[in-house]
Each structure stands twice: as structure tokens, then as C-alpha cells.
Amino acid sequence: MTQSVSAAIAAALLTGxxxxxxxxxxxxxxxWRKGTLAWDWAVPMPDRPAVPPGLQLLPPGQMPRRRKGGSEATRVALWHSLAHIEFMAIDLALDAAGRFGEAQGPDFVSDFLAVAADEAMHWSLIARKLRTLDSHYAALPAHDGLWEAADATKGDVAARLAVVPMVLEARGLDVTPAARDRIRASGDEGGARILQRILDDEIRHVAVGAKHFAQVAQRRGESYENYWEMLVRQHFHGTLKPPFNDSARQAAGLPRRVYVALA
Known part of the structure; x- marks a missing residue:
């Protein structure tokens, strides 16, 4: 019996x-690429994905502060936080495909399953890096803020796209170059290459979100810029902090005029 796309996505979400x-x-x-999954959406998405055995999730405000410097513990903490971000990014992409794919269509599903596969590859690269530091994902606590954003936007695809790819993932475009440069300056060229690969892919991922947001806004008769600003103010409780990586954001389809008003 052919497995349905919704069953396959839900099963992946429930794999910790x-x-x-x-x-x-x-x-x-x-x-999905081979066309062997049935277009059947009878299986609902879980309220939240499974987490790795032993991973301690904390509210963002309770996370221990990461010390600056070049110690081994500091490096492990950095790569562990990156591993968690990428692991959650897998689930965010899967949930978008599974929760909104039936209404949004095959192109939407294709895009977000491709994003999920990229994020899985990123996680694997970072997990390998952690092993070289004699550590592993779930060795340290991690924050639960990313899934809070998913839960807050589960009722509306426009809100999900406005907040997750176009705010949270776009923030990665701003902060990753500095992290890459610090890692390279410490002599870790392999680590710098991992972050460069992630940055290159994340530009494309933000562009996927911006593309589908524009399509939803057009179908709803809404102005792209005004609708995005309204949804971010309504559903995102953080702040957009400069400096911005304007060139990467522009490449991802986020012109400066769209986000600078919220900074």
C-alpha cells in the first residue's frame, strides 16, 4: 500500500x-521527488515534534549564558546551539509542508521538503563537528523558542511564512557571517566552511518563504509589505535587531524597505 505524504511527514516529525x-x-x-507518496492528507500533524532522548529544553530566558573566548567548552556550546537550531529547522520545514501543504499545493510541499532535507544535511555536518570536539547533540540544554514561534503561527500559513522564514531564518543571514569569520580567525577553516554552506543554503530557504508569502498575499488581495508588517507585529514578540546583512536579504527577496520599519 502506498504511503501518504501526510503519514510520511508526521512519522518524520515524531522521530526524535x-x-x-x-x-x-x-x-x-x-x-516525494519520485512521486511515490499518495496525495492524501488524512494524517494530522502532531502538536509538537519528538525531541532527542535526553535533550533538556529550557525557556530562552533560562538558558545558561554562553561565555566568550576560545575555550573548548565555549566551542562545544556554540556548535551545540547551532546543532539545535538546525534540528529544529528540520521540524519547522516538515511542519510547514505537512500542516499547510494540502491547501497550498505541490509546489509548496516540494519547496519545504527540499528545505527539510537541506536542514538535515546541515545538522549532520554539525553533528560530525561536535564529535571532533568529543561531544554530541543533547549533551547540553537547548532553548525551546523556535517551536514557540511555530505553535503561535499554526493556524495561518501567511503568519508562519512571515515569522519563521522571513524573520527567524532571515536573522541567521545577519549573524552567520560574523560567526563564520570568528571561527575562521581561530584557525578552524573546516568549521568556517560549514557555516558558509549553511549561509548559502539559508539564503535560498528565506527566498522560499518570501516567494510563497508573496503568493498568499496576492491571493488574499493584500499588500506584500503592509501584510508582512502586520503579521510580524501580531505574531512575533521579539525585535528585529540591526545590523542587517542587506545583500543576503536582498538575494533572498527581502528588500531593505520591507524590514527596516520594524527594526
């Missing part, structure tokens, strides 16, 4: 063991 999830996401994306 990281390497199992990565393999499942790769198989899911491959099956």
Missing part, C-alpha cells in the same frame, strides 16, 4: 532520535 530523523527525512524527500 536525530540520526533516524535525518535518514527518514532524506527518504521522505526522495520518495
Amino acid at each position: 532520535e536525530p540520526r533516524d530523523k535525518v535518514m527518514q527525512v532524506r527518504a521522505l524527500a526522495r520518495a
Whole structure:
């Protein structure tokens, strides 16, 4: 019996063991590309995805402060936080495809399953890096703020696109170059290459969100810029902090005039 796309996505979301999830996401994306998944949306998405065994999730305000400097513990904490971001990014992309795909259509599903596969690859690169530091994902606590944003926008695809790719992931475009440069300056060229690969891919991921947001806004008869600003003010409780990586944001389809009013 052919597996449905909704069942396959829900199963991946409910897989908490990281390497199992990565393999499942790769198989899911491959099956979708080959057209072997049934267009059936009977299986609902879980309220939240499974987490890795032993991972302690904390509210963002309770996370221990990461010390600056070049100590081994500081490096482990940095790569662990990046591993968590990428792991949650897998689930955010899967949830977008599974929660909104039926209404938004095959192009939307294709785009977000491809994003999920990229994020799984990013996680694998970082997990390998952690192993070189004699650590692993779930060795340290991680914050739960990313899924809070997903939960807050689960009722509206426009809100999800406005907040997750166009605010949270776009923030990665701003902060990743400085992290890459610090890592390179410390002599870790391999680590710098990992962050450069992530940055290159994230530009494309933000562009996916911006593209589909523009399509939703057009269908609803809304102004792209005004609608985005309204949804961000309504659903995002943080702040947009400069400096911005204007060139990367422009490449992702986010011109400066769109986000500078909220800074």
C-alpha cells in the first residue's frame, strides 16, 4: 500500500532520535521527488515534534549564558546551539509542508521538503563537528523558542511564512557571517566552511518563504509589505535587531524597505 505524504511527514516529525530523523527525512524527500507518496492528507500533524532522548529544553530566558573566548567548552556550546537550531529547522520545514501543504499545493510541499532535507544535511555536518570536539547533540540544554514561534503561527500559513522564514531564518543571514569569520580567525577553516554552506543554503530557504508569502498575499488581495508588517507585529514578540546583512536579504527577496520599519 502506498504511503501518504501526510503519514510520511508526521512519522518524520515524531522521530526524535536525530540520526533516524535525518535518514527518514532524506527518504521522505526522495520518495516525494519520485512521486511515490499518495496525495492524501488524512494524517494530522502532531502538536509538537519528538525531541532527542535526553535533550533538556529550557525557556530562552533560562538558558545558561554562553561565555566568550576560545575555550573548548565555549566551542562545544556554540556548535551545540547551532546543532539545535538546525534540528529544529528540520521540524519547522516538515511542519510547514505537512500542516499547510494540502491547501497550498505541490509546489509548496516540494519547496519545504527540499528545505527539510537541506536542514538535515546541515545538522549532520554539525553533528560530525561536535564529535571532533568529543561531544554530541543533547549533551547540553537547548532553548525551546523556535517551536514557540511555530505553535503561535499554526493556524495561518501567511503568519508562519512571515515569522519563521522571513524573520527567524532571515536573522541567521545577519549573524552567520560574523560567526563564520570568528571561527575562521581561530584557525578552524573546516568549521568556517560549514557555516558558509549553511549561509548559502539559508539564503535560498528565506527566498522560499518570501516567494510563497508573496503568493498568499496576492491571493488574499493584500499588500506584500503592509501584510508582512502586520503579521510580524501580531505574531512575533521579539525585535528585529540591526545590523542587517542587506545583500543576503536582498538575494533572498527581502528588500531593505520591507524590514527596516520594524527594526
